[in-house]
Each structure stands twice: as C-alpha cells, then as structure tokens.
Amino acid sequence: TDENGPRNCLQNIKHKLENDPRYDAADISIDRNVVAVQFNEFTVEVAPAFRQSGDYVIPDTYSGGRSWVRTNPRQYKQQFEAVDRNRNGNVSKLARLAKAYNERTGKQVSSYHMEVMAYDYARTRPQTDESLDELVDGFFEQLPRRLSSGTHDPATGQQIDDGMSREKREAAISDAKQAKEKLQRAERLKQAGETGKAERLYREVINGELDD
Numbered sequence: 001t002d003e004n005g006p007r008n009c010l011q012n013i014k015h016k017l018e019n020d021p022r023y024d025a026a027d028i029s030i031d032r033n034v035v036a037v038q039f040n041e042f043t044v045e046v047a048p049a050f051r052q053s054g055d056y057v058i059p060d061t062y063s064g065g066r067s068w069v070r071t072n073p074r075q076y077k078q079q080f081e082a083v084d085r086n087r088n089g090n091v092s093k094l095a096r097l098a099k100a101y102n103e104r105t106g107k108q109v110s111s112y113h114m115e116v117m118a119y120d121y122a123r124t125r126p127q128t129d130e131s132l133d134e135l136v137d138g139f140f141e142q143l144p145r146r147l148s149s150g151t152h153d154p155a156t157g158q159q160i161d162d163g164m165s166r167e168k169r170e171a172a173i174s175d176a177k178q179a180k181e182k183l184q185r186a187e188r189l190k191q192a193g194e195t196g197k198a199e200r201l202y203r204e205v206i207n208g209e210l211d212d
Contacts, residue, residue, distance in 0.1 A: 006059030006068055009048050010035055017046070032110030033058045033069070045111060049073065055156055060163060067163065072155035079154050083123050090132045091122040094139060097206045101179065104207070108172035109147070113161050116154060117146050123154075136206060140183050143176040179205045 013035045017028050027038040034045040049056040049071070057068040084091040095118040102114045121139045130138075147169060151161050161169075186201035 009059050013046055013048060031107065033060060033112055036111065047073070069153075069160060070156050070158050071153055075155040076153070080119055083119065086128050087122055087125075087135075088129070090130070090135055091119060093132055094118045094122060094135045097136060098139065101206055105175040105179075106171070108168045108175065109161075109164075113151055113164075116151055116160065117143070119154065120151070121146070137183055137187065140176065140180045140205065144173050144180060147173045147176055 010030045014028055014030055017023050017026075017035060017037060023037060025039070029036050029038070031045070034047045037044045037046065047058055049058050050068075052070070055070050055072045057070055060067045060069045080091065095115045098114050098118040099111050102109050102111065118139060121142060122135060125135070125138070150159050152158065153160050182201045182205050186198040186205075189195075189198040189201065
C-alpha cells in the first residue's frame with residue numbers, strides 16, 4: 001500500500017542479489033518491471049508478481065516507482081509460444097534482436113515493452129513463413145509508429161507504456177527512426193550487390209546474423 005512500494009520492492013530484490021556471492025560477476029540493474037541480472041552472454045530478468053483477481057500485478061517504475069501494472073505472464077507466455085511455433089521460432093529470435101538493439105540504444109524502452117512490440121508485430125503479419133530478415137525489416141519500419149501510438153499488454157489489454165516520460169519516448173522514437181533509415185539503406189545496398197556494406201549497416205542496428 002505504500003506509494004513507493006513498487007520501487008522499494010525492486011530495490012530490495014536488487015539489494016539481495018547484489019549481496020549474493022553467486023552473482024558477484026553479474027551486472028545487476030532495475031529495468032522498469034524487473035531486476036535484470038546480466039552475465040557475460042545472457043541476461044536473466046527477475047519480475048516480482050503478486051496475484052490479484054485472477055491476474056498479477058508487477059511494479060512499474062515508468063511512473064516514478066509508485067504504481068503497479070496488471071499482467072498475466074502465464075497467459076502471455078502461452079500466446080507468445082503459439083505465435084512463435086506458427087512462425088518457425090522467428091518471433092523469439094526477433095524479440096531477442098529487438099531487446100539487444102534496445103540495450104545498445106540506452107534502454108529508453110523497458111525490455112518487456114520491446115518484446116511485446118516485437119510479438120505484436122509478428123502476430124499481425126498475414127504470412128507465417130516470412131524469414132527472420134523480413135520480420136526484422138518490417139518491425140523496424142513500424143517501430144517509430146508503435147512507440148508513438150502506445151503498446152498494450154497482450155493478456156490483459158492494459159497499456160504498458162502509459163507512464164513513459166515524454167523525453168524517453170522522444171529519444172526512443174529518434175533512435176528507431178535512425179535504425180529504420182539504416183536498414184532501408186542496407187536493403188538498397190544489398191539489392192545493388194554491395195553485400196559487405198549492407199551487412200555492416202545491419203550490424204549497426206541489430207548486431208546479429210540474419211537469414212539469407
């Protein structure tokens with residue numbers, strides 16, 4: 001009930017992990033709804049959740065750490081996995097690439113917010129056999145608009161970015177426009193046979209291998 005309860009909840013978890021010798025080599029930080037534990041090659045996200053009326057509430061630091069947002073991680077997981085299976089595992093790959101891009105651009109967007117945008121983009125595509133590179137191009141084409149219009153939790157319908165500051169939203173949109181333009185230039189270079197230059201531009205955005 002404390003208005004600072006959500007922030008305190010995450011800070012307490014962060015403090016406990018920082019004092020656990022098993023995580024001495026990890027970089028531990030708060031990322032909106034979770035405590036992120038970053039190891040050398042992967043990140044584990046710890047999300048405190050409390051059951052409420054059939055769903056769960058999790059802390060929300062977009063709004064100064066003073067509110068809780070409603071979610072249903074089990075239902076969302078089932079929805080995500082169904083779409084991912086139907087698209088040959090490319091939805092989870094797209095989400096990982098999108099979150100890695102978000103990390104490199106200063107984490108203006110929460111990890112969960114970025115994943116949901118990737119999931120929602122892939123879910124609405126009419127073709128289920130698109131390659132990963134096609135999904136990546138299309139996702140970043142839409143990303144500035146998705147950041148402008150808002151994102152809703154797939155399981156509960158609650159808007160998950162309503163407390164995002166104007167400064168962070170504008171910075172995220174600016175980064176997304178730059179990424180979109182780089183991928184468009186990369187596609188033109190690829191079509192012109194300049195595959196090396198195209199690959200370098202792709203890596204500037206996503207730093208990962210794409211399907212041919």
